[in-house]
Amino acid sequence: MERVVNELLEQIKSKILVYSGIYVAESQLPALQAHIEKEAKARGMRPEEFCRNLAPHTPDFDAVINLVTVNETYFFREEKQFDFLKKEVFPKFAGKNLTIWTCCCSTGEEPLSLLALARSMNVNLTIYASDIDDDALAFFKAGHYSDFSLRSDGKKYHKLLEPYYTKTEGSLLFHKDFINSIHAFKFNLIQSELSSLPFFENADIIFMRNVFIYFDKETRINVTKKITQRLKNQGMLLFSMNEIGSIDHTVIPKELYKTNYESVYYFVKDSASSKSNAVVTPSEVSLKEKEHAKKKEKLRLEVEKVKLQKFTEERKPQEPEKISVAAPAFDAKKTYEEVCTEINRGDFDKARTLVQAISGADTKKYAYFMQGYVEYHADNRAAAETLFASAESICPDFWPAFFYHGMVLRDMGRDETAQNCFSKCKSLIADFGKQGQAGSVPYDFTLDEFSPSYIYSLCETFSTGGGR
Numbered sequence: 431m432e433r434v435v436n437e438l439l440e441q442i443k444s445k446i447l448v449y450s451g452i453y454v455a456e457s458q459l460p461a462l463q464a465h466i467e468k469e470a471k472a473r474g475m476r477p478e479e480f481c482r483n484l485a486p487h488t489p490d491f492d493a494v495i496n497l498v499t500v501n502e503t504y505f506f507r508e509e510k511q512f513d514f515l516k517k518e519v520f521p522k523f524a525g526k527n528l529t530i531w532t533c534c535c536s537t538g539e540e541p542l543s544l545l546a547l548a549r550s551m552n553v554n555l556t557i558y559a560s561d562i563d564d565d566a567l568a569f570f571k572a573g574h575y576s577d578f579s580l581r582s583d584g585k586k587y588h589k590l591l592e593p594y595y596t597k598t599e600g601s602l603l604f605h606k607d608f609i610n611s612i613h614a615f616k617f618n619l620i621q622s623e624l625s626s627l628p629f630f631e632n633a634d635i636i637f638m639r640n641v642f643i644y645f646d647k648e649t650r651i652n653v654t655k656k657i658t659q660r661l662k663n664q665g666m667l668l669f670s671m672n673e674i675g676s677i678d679h680t681v682i683p684k685e686l687y688k689t690n691y692e693s694v695y696y697f698v699k700d701s702a703s704s705k706s707n708a709v710v711t712p713s714e715v716s717l718k719e720k721e722h723a724k725k726k727e728k729l730r731l732e733v734e735k736v737k738l739q740k741f742t743e744e745r746k747p748q749e750p751e752k753i754s755v756a757a758p759a760f761d762a763k764k765t766y767e768e769v770c771t772e773i774n775r776g777d778f779d780k781a782r783t784l785v786q787a788i789s790g791a792d793t794k795k796y797a798y799f800m801q802g803y804v805e806y807h808a809d810n811r812a813a814a815e816t817l818f819a820s821a822e823s824i825c826p827d828f829w830p831a832f833f834y835h836g837m838v839l840r841d842m843g844r845d846e847t848a849q850n851c852f853s854k855c856k857s858l859i860a861d862f863g864k865q866g867q868a869g870s871v872p873y874d875f876t877l878d879e880f881s882p883s884y885i886y887s888l889c890e891t892f893s894t895g896g897g898r
Contacts, residue, residue, distance in 0.1 A: 438478060438481050442466070442494065445486075461497060462494070465493070466480060503539045503579075503640075504578070504583070505542065505543050505580055505584055505587075505588065506543045506584025506585075506587040507581075507584060508671050509585075509586065510671065510693060510694050512547060514691050516547060516551070519635070519666075520548060521551065523634075524553060525553075528554065528555050528556070529556045529632075529662075530555060530556075530557045530634065530636070531557075531558045531559075531560070531636045532557070532559045532636075533617065533636060533637065534560075534561060534638055535560060535566075535614070536570075538567075538571075540559075542612070543587065543590075545611060547590060557611075557613065558628075559612050559615075561616065562617070567616060573609045574602075574603050577600050577601065595608075619653045619656070624659060624660060627660065632660050633660055633665060634662055634665050634666070635666045636657055636660070636665070636667050638653075638654075638657060638667065647681065650681050654681060654682050655683050658685065661699045662699070663700045664700060665698070665699050666698055666699075667696060669696070671774075675770065682697060685699055690774065693767075693771045695775075760788065760790070760793050762793075762796050762875055763875035765784060765800065766800060767875075769804060773803075773808075784800075794824055798818070798831075799818065799828065799834075802815075802818040802831070811838050812842075814834075814838045815835065818831045818835035818838060822835060828873060830876040836852040836889075840892065850893075852889040852890075852893035855889045856886055860886065862882075
């Protein structure tokens with residue numbers, strides 16, 4: 431019986447994957463099984479028959495998709511991107527028309543934040559919001575949110591929302607006219623055709639944040655190519671700030687070019703040939719690619735040198751470990767943010783210089799981890815794998831090292847070892863939670879805008895072979 435149940439669940443997981451690109455986490459399987467058994471019983475069917483009849487674009491299949499969709503969002507998430515919009519983008523549209531499409535809007539906090547900011551700056555915003563999850567869209571249209579949707583990230587913009595909701599104890603109820611100002615609809619980034627979009631104009635800005643980590647490379651390419659077709663010339667495509675460092679010319683269409691405003695990186699479609707602070711021309715991209723190739727070769731030689739040195743040191747007689755005190759000026763969070771900024775700029779040499787400045791026995795785990803993080807984004811997987819493993823060996827509870835070690839191994843096709851890393855990361859996060867320290871999971875500076883529970887859900891998915 432157990433074998434039959436497992437086979438049914440695998441069939442459903444495959445159908446979900448093909449339809450949506452979503453990989454079902456291990457923790458979601460009991461709920462999925464219970465749902466199948468309940469619905470089959472209500473129809474007087476055996477679970478096997480119910481599963482065979484499940485097909486896309488039917489209410490039963492939509493209910494399954496809604497069940498497994500993970501929605502992790504909040505108002506004014508990634509505050510720096512909203513700073514960029516406020517300082518650089520929206521002022522150019524004051525008193526004018528602006529069109530934005532948030533193509534993975536989840537429960538609606540993102541489009542509501544954008545609309546509130548636009549209205550505060552006299553921008554005539556037409557905003558479209560889509561998602562694959564019917565339940566998330568229904569939640570969005572109801573407009574009833576808990577205080578948990580207001581986090582420290584984005585706090586300085588929270589007042590912009592106040593004119594548009596009524597506050598009750600522990601919750602916010604948004605006014606219907608405000609909610610209805612956003613054109614919300616269902617759209618599947620993988621399966622739906624652009625012709626099914628309920629609008630004809632191309633967007634000035636498209637938001638597609640925090641979904642790439644669930645897609646394989648081929649899906650990333652296809653989805654980005656699809657939505658770029660609905661972006662205006664010189665329009666902007668924004669990903670999550672924690673995703674942008676690993677998104678390059680191998681994923682994006684040729685007509686998109688990566689550029690930045692301070693620490694906020696984004697893509698522009700068909701940038702103008704005249705150079706400005708916010709444009710990178712195709713010739714500059716070509717030159718950067720040549721420079722990057724030279725840097726990669728230089729790094730390869732450096733890595734070989736390090737491996738040889740490590741091989742030699744491992745065979746030296748072991749000396750008593752010397753105890754040193756970490757430099758008091760070292761700030762892991764600040765250094766990590768500086769390293770991430772240089773990675774997003776594509777200046778890997780500068781990022782390496784920042785990491786090399788870390789010294790002291792107590793900070794060695796951070797040095798190895800951040801070195802690995804740089805090499806991971808520089809596409810030097812072998813070097814990154816060694817460095818993350820070194821961070822793990824120094825500090826066995828350093829869960830970010832296990833998470834990114836798993837990501838590297840996964841990219842290298844070493845799935846079994848990768849799954850072990852994700853399992854370890856998952857158990858560490860769970861153990862910290864059991865200690866009753868809600869919100870105080872260590873090394874949280876590496877979380878970016880994600881919550882520990884979100885990373886935990888990813889580890890659950892990847893530790894069972896999902897994500898391919």
